[in-house]
Amino acid sequence: MAGDPRFSNRRVFSATEHAGLLAEIPTRVSLRTIRRESGASRTELERLAAEGCLTPRCRCETVRLRWSLTQAKDLLSGLQSRATSVPAEDPAWETLLSASDCNLQSLSALLAAVRAGELSIGTLGPGFSDLRLRRAEIDALVPAASAPQEPLIPATAFGISVGIKDKGWFRALIEAGQTPATRLRHQKTGIKNTYMTEADITAFQQSDGVW
Numbered sequence: 001m002a003g004d005p006r007f008s009n010r011r012v013f014s015a016t017e018h019a020g021l022l023a024e025i026p027t028r029v030s031l032r033t034i035r036r037e038s039g040a041s042r043t044e045l046e047r048l049a050a051e052g053c054l055t056p057r058c059r060c061e062t063v064r065l066r067w068s069l070t071q072a073k074d075l076l077s078g079l080q081s082r083a084t085s086v087p088a089e090d091p092a093w094e095t096l097l098s099a100s101d102c103n104l105q106s107l108s109a110l111l112a113a114v115r116a117g118e119l120s121i122g123t124l125g126p127g128f129s130d131l132r133l134r135r136a137e138i139d140a141l142v143p144a145a146s147a148p149q150e151p152l153i154p155a156t157a158f159g160i161s162v163g164i165k166d167k168g169w170f171r172a173l174i175e176a177g178q179t180p181a182t183r184l185r186h187q188k189t190g191i192k193n194t195y196m197t198e199a200d201i202t203a204f205q206q207s208d209g210v211w
Contacts, residue, residue: 028057028065034072039127044097048075051108076128079121082114086122086132093122093132101183103138113141152195155181162204179204 029037034054035045048054053075056066086093100107110133113119119137124130153161159170171194174181180200184193196204 027068027070029067029069030064031067034067034069037069038072038076039125039129041097041129044128047097047100047107051106053108053111079111079114079128079131080123080126083121083123083131086124088124090132092135094135095129096131096133098183099133099135099138104182104184105138110138152182152184152197153201155194155196158196158201 031045031049034040035042040048045054049056054067054072057068058066060066094102096107096110099105100110110119114121114133118141120134122132122134124132155170155174164170173179174194180203181194182197182200184195
């Protein structure tokens, strides 16, 4: 209570005034639990949290159980309720992360477009990783001007140009997060590849060889 001079672990509070908080505490879980319960990958969860689609219920990062399972389930059920069943490996559909990365659109913006009825959503199953977006609709929705106007250098070609002759070595650096790269889909062939933009190259050069 306000004005209580005792240490924080001995103070009391009004259960009535904080009824909402008390009701929420049992639903607080770790990101690992959300990952298991929602069928999401680690990368998907990291993106959802980074873009504010999932928000921690307290600011203290040392608190492990600070995420709302209810919020995660509501997000998933809201998307699944709009989704239609799609066949596996259908090239007309792609994962949410692939759609985000290849079109340089935030995941939160794509989900907002789904909720606004601007994008169709499909699903292979009950989990978050099962959700799919129709490739043609994203191409029509995303302005062409949003794509990089600069020449793009394939990552493997750039690696060779800086002395990394083994193509697998430079790709391993990218996959380990040691140097940035940009995943894009070729507008004509539809094939995804990894490129180095000017910003990616600058970041690589500024790493000063610490990788």
